[in-house]
Amino acid sequence: MRERARTLLQLLVWERGWTYDRFRREYEKAARELAAAAGEPPSTATVEEQTFRRWTAGRVRGLPNRPAPAVLEYMFGRSVRDLLSPPNGLAPDPSVKYAPTINESDLAMTARDAAAHAGDAASLSVPDMTLDQLDDDIVALARGYNRTSPVEVFRRAKELLGIAQSMLERTQVPRQRERAYLAAGQSAAVLSAISFDLGSLSAAVSLSRTSALYGQVIEHGPLQAYSHGALAFLAFWSGRPAEAVRLVRTAQQYGGLGDTAKTRLLVIEGRAYGHLGNQAAAERAVRSALDLSTGARDDLHDDVGGEFAFPDDRVAMSNATTYLLLGDADGAEEAAKSALQLVAAKPDGQRPLLISTQAHVDLARARLLRGELDGVQAALEPAFAVPTEWRGAGTLERMAAVRIGLSREPFQGASEAVQLGEQIEVFTSEASANRLGATSPLAIEG
Template sequence: MALDQIHDDVAALARDYNRTSPTEVYRRAKELLEIARSALDRTQVPRQRTQAYLAAGQSAALLSAISFDLGFLPSAVSLSRTAALYGQVIEHGPLQAYAHGALAFLAYWNGRPSESIRHVREAQSFGGLGDTALIRLNVIEARAYGHLGNREAAEVAVRTALEQSTGRRDELHDGVGGEFSFPSDRVAMSNATTYLLLRDADGAEKAAEHALFLLGSKPEDQRPLLISTQASVDLARARLLRGELDGVQAALGPAFSVPAEWRGAGTLERMAAVRAGLCHRDFSGSTEARTLGERIEEYSAAATAHRLGAGTPLMAIES
């Protein structure tokens, strides 16, 4: 019964991930990981150990995701490796695929896109994966190729993700879902970033607008703030590539209203790219560009201060 409760609690946290403050997600995920590990110490029954390993692996995966959002990349990498290891122990394909997909994502964030491709290939080799898992991996692959500047391979990966439709499901990406899922709005948001890496303003704008349309069709309390904010900033970046300063300001409006604790690493990296773009010689002497750039600096500084205030417990993550 205790293991069933852990499973239910992990699933609930995954589904509430985008509607729960990042620091609270961190606290709850860390607590669940500790409970699952404790259960492993208290039973030698094979079925129960499998349940405990699965709960521990899912908790570690969620803890990795929130560690990234809070800006702690080394901890995120360590925890994804932990999740992959637990998945390997119980031969759970979807958990291993999710963890290796996260490692692929973290690899290109750390400037190693070729390593990212290798992680994607390994993740795709695991059995029992449904469409959602494969879509997620193809989207990550597209981003990695975008970082490598390989337009043809990136576009193939984008198309493969959009065309994936066999009807297969798996118990993690689809059964648990939530943060483990990868819905169409998230696909579109990530594809916008890939097009930006390829310097394709039109493709990026179309994908970002599609993401925002899909998000806007959801009830307000079901819209993932992290994803919608990133899509808004990517829309601004696409317009910036074309020199449309008014369009940049309009796109950034929703992002500027996001509280500091919800300004994840993905948002801040995108904002930094906008700030850098505003320093281009095309905008030299523009009061509007200078004012917008200063506002972005203040926005990012407030988020950084919040992270530093929450940093001490995060650095103590057990991996």
């Protein structure tokens, strides 16, 4: 039984009884004749044995580089696409006696092909220690997020995302690819958070979607939940609180979530309902977040933690904002003070400046609701001392709400209110987020 040709080219070569050496000579001759016919300098085109074997065996994607297509068509009178495709049922010319032969060249080439394929497969991996280092760097960045300059966080997260993407290009080992996708998703999530803090809402949204997609590829529930929670947060910042509720609902459906992840989503849900003016739903979400305690953990929000975590001080700070949206000055002041106490209880060097700053401003906003101008000024003093690079979008938005409140009754025209308003304007104009962001602070948190 005759061996079946894999390509029309192979069939035609067999019919002619050509070895590789004969094919190469005919190829070089055809190339010279084509060049002469075109009035071009003598061609030096040739074909390597490995290339010949790939052509005849059908291991070619697309068309060969020039001048191969023209040369092959000149040699055989068929289109190069047909030559490199299966014979499509064409039988050999019965008048031609041929038999596929196996010679030393075939054996050697087969051995080289096998060795090359094995070598390619072995090279499509990365050292596990490289991925270990990438994991460690992401954990360190996430845990140091609130104590690292936002500009440095952005630079480092961008670098880590590039490394993770490079790992994906270099490895085909499923286990390694899963780790690289997770690292890429985590890096994109950190980039989204810092883009928001630096005042770029559109970049933050795009990066959160990127993170969610990486999580989808590896079906990682906690990463998808975190990313959808971030998108929900960004949705009500864009004036779409109903969309934020929908995104939270989606996030809550992912599997493998621990208490921290679920608490974070409930807090975001409370804020979204606060923007919608749904007091009952907002307060229900706040209570559920505070009461949640099953002991469940996950590998992102708890094991990596840091920016992916949602500790008690952050819960309290965010709940203060929700109470402000509901017009509950007492609830807001209590939550803001709780956040500040929890931050103060942490060791030096571990106190999140972004959280404490926002809590101070929310405390000022609560006092503003009660008409306590002296209390407003006292609450803002620590915030005014924050370096410009730490004045994130969340802080600027809260400050904008205070500024608006100071221009209304009963404070309108009061010298202390005017002076405090001017101080807020200077604070905002100097902020890195205000300089980097494309728009001025939003007003929806007010």
